Amino acid sequence: MIDKACIFNIQKFSIHDGPGIRTVVFFKGCPLRCFWCSNPESQAGTPEQMWDSHKKAQSLVGEYKTMDDIITEVMKDQPFYEESGGGVTLSGGEVLFQAEFATELLRRLKEKGIHTASETTGFAKEAVFKRYIEQVDLLYFDVKHHDEQKHKEGTGVSLKPILNNLQYALHTHPNLVVRVPVIPRFNDGDENAEAFARLFNRLDVGRVELLPFHQFGEKKYTFLDRDYAMKDIPQLHTEELDYFKTIFEEHAISCYVH
Numbered sequence: 001m002i003d004k005a006c007i008f009n010i011q012k013f014s015i016h017d018g019p020g021i022r023t024v025v026f027f028k029g030c031p032l033r034c035f036w037c038s039n040p041e042s043q044a045g046t047p048e049q050m051w052d053s054h055k056k057a058q059s060l061v062g063e064y065k066t067m068d069d070i071i072t073e074v075m076k077d078q079p080f081y082e083e084s085g086g087g088v089t090l091s092g093g094e095v096l097f098q099a100e101f102a103t104e105l106l107r108r109l110k111e112k113g114i115h116t117a118s119e120t121t122g123f124a125k126e127a128v129f130k131r132y133i134e135q136v137d138l139l140y141f142d143v144k145h146h147d148e149q150k151h152k153e154g155t156g157v158s159l160k161p162i163l164n165n166l167q168y169a170l171h172t173h174p175n176l177v178v179r180v181p182v183i184p185r186f187n188d189g190d191e192n193a194e195a196f197a198r199l200f201n202r203l204d205v206g207r208v209e210l211l212p213f214h215q216f217g218e219k220k221y222t223f224l225d226r227d228y229a230m231k232d233i234p235q236l237h238t239e240e241l242d243y244f245k246t247i248f249e250e251h252a253i254s255c256y257v258h
Contacts, residue, residue, distance in 0.1 A: 004064040005101040008042055008093070010073055013080070016258075018117035018138050020086025023074045025105075027090065028062040029097035031123055033156040034144065035229040036183050038217030042093035051223035067105060075112065087115030087137070096124040099132055106135035122165040123157055129165045138175045141166055142211075145187050146195040154186050167203055179258070181211040182241055184233050193244045197251035207254040210244055212236035 009026040017024050029045030037043065041050055047062035074088050081087050088109055095102045095118060106116045117138040122129065133139055143166065145151040151159035169176050180196060182188050187196075200208060214235045221228035238257045248255040 002098070002101045004066055005070075005098045005105075006045060006047065006062050007065045007070065008062045010070070012077060014089070017089040017091065017119065018087065018140075019115070020084035021077070021080045022086045022089050022117070023077055024089045024091050025070060025074065027092045027095045027098050027102060030092055030094040030121075031097060031157055032094065032121055035154060036181075036186070036213060038214065038220075039093070040217065040220050040224055040226060045093075045097060048224075050220070051225075053219070053223065067101070067108065070105060071108060071112075074109070074114075078112075078114070081114060085115070087117065089117040089119065091119040094121050094123060096120055096122075096128065096132060099124060099128045103132045103135055106132075110135060110137075122162040122169070124161070124165065126161070126164060126168065130168065133169060133173055136173070138177070139169060139173050140177045140179055141169060142179050142181060143196075143199075144181060144183075146192070146199045150186070154183075163203070170203060170205065177209055178205050178207070179209045179211055181213065182236060182244065183213050184230075184236065188236075190243060190247065193247040197248050197253060200248075200253055201251055205253065208248060210241050210255060210257045212238065212241060212257060 006028040007025060008028040011024040011026065014022045014024045026042065028042055030043050033043065041048070041061045047060050049058045050061045052059035090102055090106065109116055115137050116135060117140065118136045119140040121142050143162065144155055145159060148159045212235065218228060218231065241257055245255045
């Protein structure tokens with residue numbers, strides 16, 4: 001059993017990552033390289049230096065934490081979970097990048113009666129994915145494109161294992177939320193909405209959550225001394241995705257914007 005994981009944040013009192021008041025554990029490391037990524041500091045699987053605008057100095061992002069470290073920290077807020085129907089959400093990066101540790105963490109939290117949720121791209125070996133989602137009460141699953149080549153161009157990885165894992169989850173997991181991050185110049189527009197709808201009809205996806213592109217992570221690229229492909233691209237607003245909702249509903253897919 002791996003005894004430590006690289007974590008870049010533990011966020012308390014979150015209300016956007018599952019029901020109730022939650023603590024979100026952000027795992028560092030991701031096999032994808034999405035050019036619009038809002039958490040570029042999450043991509044590398046080891047601690048790294050990043051400029052801290054508050055301290056006016058370089059600061060280390062990411063820290064190796066033991067299972068006990070994390071459980072002790074998240075259990076401090078157990079009364080809030082119980083009061084609100086909340087719990088703990090694992091996110092990233094890509095949590096499946098450190099799947100063995102994350103799976104065991106979820107198992108131990110569930111033993112303590114904590115509701116568990118996870119945000120994932122679904123990019124992992126099938127056996128790894130299956131073991132992991134057994135411990136997840138609520139699964140958020142992102143689908144970033146409908147086309148294999150475009151997906152590789154935008155994320156650096158194949159779409160095939162993601163769709164295989166999605167199909168498995170659709171048939172086995174009782175609380176699955178399929179999400180599409182809508183990104184200008186990548187997967188937006190009527191044609192892409194239609195293609196997504198056809199894909200989801202084939203997979204029997206009945207409900208989709210849209211995540212409009214935002215610029216919350218823009219400054220992080222400067223702090224990491226990296227180029228940002230989406231610089232000066234306007235973020236999307238809820239009403240700008242009405243065409244997605246219209247097209248999805250024509251295909252009998254319920255659609256809402258996060």
